[in-house]
Amino acid sequence: MERVVDIASDGRHLSALRGFLLVSEDRQEIGRVPLDDIAAVIVHAHGVTWSTNLAVALAERGVPLVLCGQNHAPVGVLLPLDGHHGQNARMRAQWAAGRPLAKQLWSRIIVAKLRWQAAILAAHGKERAALDMLVRKVRSGDPDNIEAQAARRYWPLLMRPGFRRERDAQDINGPLNYGYTILRSLVARSVVAAGLHPSIGIHHANRGNAFALADDLVEPFRPLVDALALRLAAKGFDKVDPATKRAFAGLIAVNLSGADGVTTVTVAAQRLAQSLARTFETNDASALVTPLPPTPIEIAGLDRLIPESEPKPSSTMPAAERPP
Structure with missing residues (x-):
């Protein structure tokens, strides 16, 4: 590992x-x-x-060498410029990719993310029908911002009514920030290893974001962090401390089902980045291999990452809303 x-x-x-x-x-x-x-x-x-x-x-x-702020979100990352033997050719293809291709790729990523969110909801006994319906409405480039519409349904269902995803909030948002940092760094590493430049995104295009492409590709994996944060909070681990950090660090080795059999989150991120490189070289969005949603058994397997120490009462999640 x-x-x-x-x-x-x-x-x-x-x-x-x-x-x-x-x-x-x-x-x-x-x-x-x-x-x-x-x-x-x-x-x-x-x-x-x-x-x-x-x-x-x-x-x-x-x-990657990741530097984090007080909210546990990354504020800077050191990555190599020379990370792949075919880097120059792939970066040229990446830079030359047209807007229509980028829009098709983004819609495929959003569809994958919504399917992951629906799988996480179902695994925790929540209704997923609304997200399944929204998946069918995603168009090239997501001009209707279906991603945001899904988020407004997803978070209250998964966490609690009225919950808001705020990076600086001092609640379960802290563990969420940390978990996203783990997966963002993993995806950033995979992007560079695939010979792509992390600052050239297909959707995220903030000039101050040196890892826009990593932020694009991490989207389908984010619900895995949500599921683990929820299950940790249910056991009383609702703060960023050594125990929760170890749990989130273990996400990169979690098993996922893939087209070629069972793999890990690490390998799934590598395959996603490698397939994106091929889409730029072939100008074919269908070459993008997005990760399949985790099964209920795989989601239940997240419990193996939860510390064995005696749980304490959670300050952020009422008992009635805790997952099974």
Whole structure:
């Protein structure tokens, strides 16, 4: 399993030595991880330092170094520019892709996201019919903003009536932010490994967003974070702490059903990015391989990620609204 290394304590120093990432404090080593086993390095704490050698070693392996703000959302990511042997050709094809192709790709991504949201609702005993109906209304480019219409139905059904998705809210939104950070870094890594440039999105186009394409491709995977955050909150783990961080880090190894059999979230993200590269080269949107929605058994398997420590009462989710 590729590992997510989260640095959550102040005063740490990160360096590279003989193929390992070393974590030290006051010049004393307190841990090491093989560089080749790392999927992402996420820095939450303040006062953390790292060596240039480590940054170069991570970049050479396509491993993102993610810097987070106080709301647990990423504010900066270090990624390599040279991440694939055919990078130049693929980036040219990516840049030259026409607007009609981008609109077709975005609609396919939105359809995949809505199907994932519907699967998550059904697995938690919620009515999914509204989202199934909206899937059929998605048009090229989603001009009717079906994604937002679905969100207005999805969040109150999944969480509670009146729930709002707010990045800076001090409730279950914190764990959601952290989980999205995990998957965003995974997708960003997959994008670069596929020889694509993460700043050239197919829908997200904010000039200040260097990872617009990662934000596009992470959309279908987001409901998996929602499901785990909900199940964690039901057990009393409704804050971002070491226990919930370990749970979200485990998402990248969760099993999913695919066209070629069972795979992991990591491999599904890689296949999605690789297939997108092929769509740019062939100008054929049907080449995009979006991940299939998780089955009820796969969603129930998220419980294996929940810490075994004694649960405490949840401050964000009434007992009547907790999932089975």
